[in-house]
Amino acid sequence: MSPTAEEIVRVAAHWIDRGIRLDTRTLAAELGISRTTLFRRVGNREDLLGDTLWYMGDRTLKAAQRDWQTKHGSAVRDPDGQLRCLEVMRRYRADIAGNHGFRQFLNDEPAVAIRVLTDPQGRVQPRVMTAHVELLRRDVEDGGFVPVVSLENLSYAIVRLGEAFLYSDVLASRAPDLAAASTLLGALVEGRVTAPEPTVGL
Numbered sequence: 001m002s003p004t005a006e007e008i009v010r011v012a013a014h015w016i017d018r019g020i021r022l023d024t025r026t027l028a029a030e031l032g033i034s035r036t037t038l039f040r041r042v043g044n045r046e047d048l049l050g051d052t053l054w055y056m057g058d059r060t061l062k063a064a065q066r067d068w069q070t071k072h073g074s075a076v077r078d079p080d081g082q083l084r085c086l087e088v089m090r091r092y093r094a095d096i097a098g099n100h101g102f103r104q105f106l107n108d109e110p111a112v113a114i115r116v117l118t119d120p121q122g123r124v125q126p127r128v129m130t131a132h133v134e135l136l137r138r139d140v141e142d143g144g145f146v147p148v149v150s151l152e153n154l155s156y157a158i159v160r161l162g163e164a165f166l167y168s169d170v171l172a173s174r175a176p177d178l179a180a181a182s183t184l185l186g187a188l189v190e191g192r193v194t195a196p197e198p199t200v201g202l
Contacts, residue, residue, distance in 0.1 A: 002032075002033055002037070003031050003032075003033065003041075004041070005041045005042050005051075007031075008027075008031060008038065008041060008042050008048070009042065009048070009051045009052050009055050010055070011027065011030070011031060012027060012048055012049075012051075012052040013052045013055050013056050015027070016052060016053075016056065016101050016102060016105055017056070017099065017101040017102075018101055019100060019101040019104040019105075020101075021105075021108065021109075022045065022048065022049060022052070022105075024038055024039070024045050024048070046112065046115070046116055047123065049112070049116045050116050050119075050122050050123025050124050051123050053102075053116060053117060053123075053124050054123055054124045054127050054128070056099070056102065057092075057096065057124070057127075057128065058127070058131070060092055060095045060096055060099075061088070061092050061131055063095070064087075064088045064089075064091035064092045064095065065088055067091060068084055068087060068088055068091075072084070074142075076139055076142045076143060076144035077144065083139060083144050083145060083186075083189065083190065084135075084138075084139055084144060085135040085136050085138070085139045085144070085189070086182070086185065086186055086189060086190075088135055089132070089135065089158065089162070089185065090178070090182045093162055093165075093166055093178055093181065093182075094178055096166065097166060097176055097178060106167065106169075106170060107170075110170045113167075113170070114167060114170055114171065117163070117167070118163055118167075125159065128159055129152075129155050129156060129159050130155075132155040132158055132159055133151045133152060133155045136151045136154060136155060136158075136189070137151055145189060145190055147189075148191060154188065154189065157188055158185055158188060158189070161181065161184060161185060161188070162181055162185065165177060165178060165180065165181035166178070166181070
C-alpha cells in the first residue's frame, strides 16, 4: 500500500533523528513511490522538512507534558514553585537541543534549517506558537498566573526568545545558553526574575 502523508513524515523524522540527510529521491525510493507522488503528498523538500520538524517537536512537547503529569499530576506548580508551563517549555528546549540528529541537521544545513524553523508563514513556527498559547492558557485557567499581555503576544515573545537562544550558535555564533533562556522566559511569564542567593564570604 502506498504510504500516506503522515507515514512519509514519520519516516522522514526517523531519518533526521538518525542524522541522515533528507534526500527526497532516496526517501521516495525507500518508500516505493516516485518523487512526483512524494511531492504531491507532502510538498517540496522544505515543506516536508517543516512538517517533519514540527512532528518531532510536537512529540517532544507532549513527552515533556507527560513527564510533568507523571511527577506532579494536575498541579500547576511543582514543590519548588516552578510553573508547569515554564518547566514543560524548559524540558522541550533541552530535549530539542540534546537531539543529536536535529543538531546535525542544523549544523549541516544552517540556512535551510533556520528558514524552515523560523518562517512565520511556514509549517513550524505557527504551530509552535499555537502550542505555547495552549500551555499558557491551561496554567492561566488553573490559577497558575495572571498574564499582563495577551497569551498570543506572550507566546510570540517566548517562542522568538527561545529560538534566539536555542539556535544561537547558528544565528549569532554564540553557544546556546538554555539556563539563561529559562531565566528570561520566567521573567516574561511571571514578571519577576529570581536571582541566585549571594555568596557570603567567611
